[in-house]
Amino acid sequence: MSNLLALSGVNTRIGHYHILQGVDFVVPQGGFTMLLGRNGAGKTTCLRTIMGLWKASAGRIDFDGADIAGRSTPAVAQLGIGYVPESMGIFAGLTVRENLTLAARDGPIDEKRLDWMFGLFPALKKFWHLPAGHLSGGQKQMLAIARAMIEPRKLLLVDEPTKGLAPAIIAHMVEAFRELKRTDTTILLVEQNFNFARSLGDTVAVMDSGRIVHSGNMGELAGNEALQYRLLGLSLDAHQ
């Protein structure tokens, strides 16, 4: 399995703060990679740097055979990367339909794909003409994911999709991501919820203080509680 995305020695500074201090990790083609870590470890900055929303001050970001560090955000997106930010970035004043129409860069939405999306997220069909601002938190998250995937993309970056969502909705989200995985989309997902991460991830990278402190198979980390505790500070009851 080759790597679709590879970061090597990536540094990012925001104002006076040196957030990413040499980040190295890879996202294998077709796989589901989880980026874990405590609050403030630099996970969000990592995704934003890949998208070109922050400029890397040093290092390479190789995507699909080309170094994309330093490219503008639209250029990065046009290479086939879909992005769901932590804030979801829903256009609240636009309807669900308009949100998705805008995301379909290459023209009208493909109807087969739309029906498939509706199968994954039925709420979107129900509220098709409603301003997205009126959706619930979980429905907004589904719209954000649908928007990033309304056309086939090579890589999907998702920042904490389970944040603030009820367990039933998270379960639904797991199903949706399993379905996405079957479409041969490569996914890099930032997560704090280890259960969610464990149920989906193939490979994992763990960040702390702007560096990658562990990377490998999800199975290896899932089976080693001591390692989990050391890397993520998980107590045993958090596993429940």
Added chain:
Amino acid sequence: MTRRLLSGDYPRSRMLATLLLLILAGLAFAPFAFPGTRSLDVAAKVCVFILLVASYDLLLGYTGIVSFAHTMFFGIGAYGIAIAATRLGPTWGSLVLGSLVALACSALLSLLIGMLSLRVKTIFFAMITLAVASFFAILASQLSGFTGGEDGLTYKLPQLLLPGTKLLEAPLFGVEINGRIVSYYIVFFTAAALFLALLRVVNSPFGRVLQAIRENDFRAEAIGYRSVIYRSVANCVAALAASAAGILYALWLRYAGPDTTLSFDIMIDILLMVVIGGMGTMYGAVVGATLFVIAQTYLQDLMKLASDAAAGIPLLPDLVHPDRWLLWLGILFILSVYRFPAGIVGKLRGRQ
């Protein structure tokens, strides 16, 4: 002594210190060094505008708010004197009363505007003050029974301040010591004292909080400073100082009208002076106001020469026409904002 006067905020540049001393000496001895009505007018105007621009710098440079209502407060001061002197007669009592009423009005109005709109964005505040100030200017020109309308008010002052009053029998250093000289020194010393007071304000703990808010609103709030209150107080202090400048200007001119105090053109002049002189430095107000007023008076003579010399070349005579001097200052202004936001003072300090 110097340290206390300047609140420990030195010019920090030999060139700047020399320039400031030259300006100070020029203004202090203006009646003797530059005798003549026109040059004394220029000197008094410089004093008034140094105070006015310094008070604006407190807002723009130190607090980071853009107000277009500064001329309104300037005008309230001037009209306070003018209306009191017209209605109540040329007595010291009416001048004091007029000044106090004007200052009270300014304080009230500035607090009101501040509380209503300072919690919102810089742009919003700028737009609101622009609307309110133009309303005020139009109001002043329409309430002609009270304010003299477009013509403004001309009035008498107490005997001591009139040009006909001779204080000394013999001229001093060849200059006749009359009421104008007394008026000039009232303007000079009051402006100087209030400038030093403003310098004290910006160097006080209060002034440091203002600068912290300007740099990072959220962080200042997080540390526990209510930024709205600090900004409102700064707005009020600036308004009071602007009104004081208006009072001095009215005393000097013995006239108050829309064109000398309230017009938007004066607001633009203040912006030019503070930015070209140097925002957030206080001394920038001294340098900016002095250069501007002198340029306003004498640059046009120079440009007339250039314009005549360029006669025959298309458009160029129009561009260096004496009336177009603001064009060049406008360009200098834009370059200042981009290239040297600390203005002339920043440039002089940077050389050291």
Added chain:
Amino acid sequence: MSPEKDELPGAVLDKSPLALIPVIALVALPLIPSLPTWVTLTVAGLAMGMMIFIMASGLTLVFGLMDVMNFAHGAFITIGAFVATSVLLPLAGWTRADSLWMNLAAMLLAVLAAMAVTGAIGLAFERVIIKPVYGQHLKQILITMGGLIVAEQLILAIWGPDMIALPKPVTLRGSFIFGDIVIEKYRVLAVLVGLAVFAAMFLVLNRTRVGLLIRAGVEDSEMVESLGYRIRRVFIGVFAAGSALAGLGGVMWALYQETVTSAMGMHVMILIFIVIIIGGLGSVGGCFIGSLLVGLMANYVGFLAPKIALGSNILLMVLILLWRPQGLYPVAKR
């Protein structure tokens, strides 16, 4: 596509600000001595409001999209008006002809020239003056004020300091008279042009892809870029279009006043700012309602108590801000 169409409205519109327009008109009705006068004033108010809308809409849209308030916008209005004098005065043969079509053709030429000039200047202005200070509000205000100073001086250098008379074309002078009701022809034209601009903006914003991009960009330009669109290009286009609209408004306003002065832009800017604040910074719909409110208010109060006409609009602004501190239609921002 399977979902049922129009099961829900495209956007849930907040209607209470809309009601303000009839409310103001009805409040004025008993205060004004005769019904025909009221009708005349109402039409005059709507016409004035439409012209203000033409001038203000571009400015508010630019603010919504780019977070830039161009304090030099008034200079574009003035430039538009002066360009109109340069076109219309030499075309006196067309404007004095007793033919509506000749008159309108002359006006159309003036409008096109004014829009082309102000649009082009707007483009240059964005590139040279504003681009370096995106995101810095204080510098933006200062730099656009600097642009205003320079622009006003250039206007004076090119067109001279004197007021220029600009008479309306012959067939647009005078009034339509229905019984006691007198309606100036030019005001009808102003209403029609204003409606056309509003309709065009509405269609572009709601029915085209560019409009979708603009509306999304007003909310969250970073996300629009993350979807793969170069929003900067849209910014520049909107800035040029907003400046061109200022030019159009300048022509309309100049013919309405029949005089052109270098101070006219700054004069109207005060009303424009009030309108934008009332409508909610960045909202085109709010700007439309705000313009009509201000136009009506100015005409009713101008008739009843001319001295406090502008004051009444300031009062209106304060009242609306007390009701809705962000204006009638606050623009949702991240």
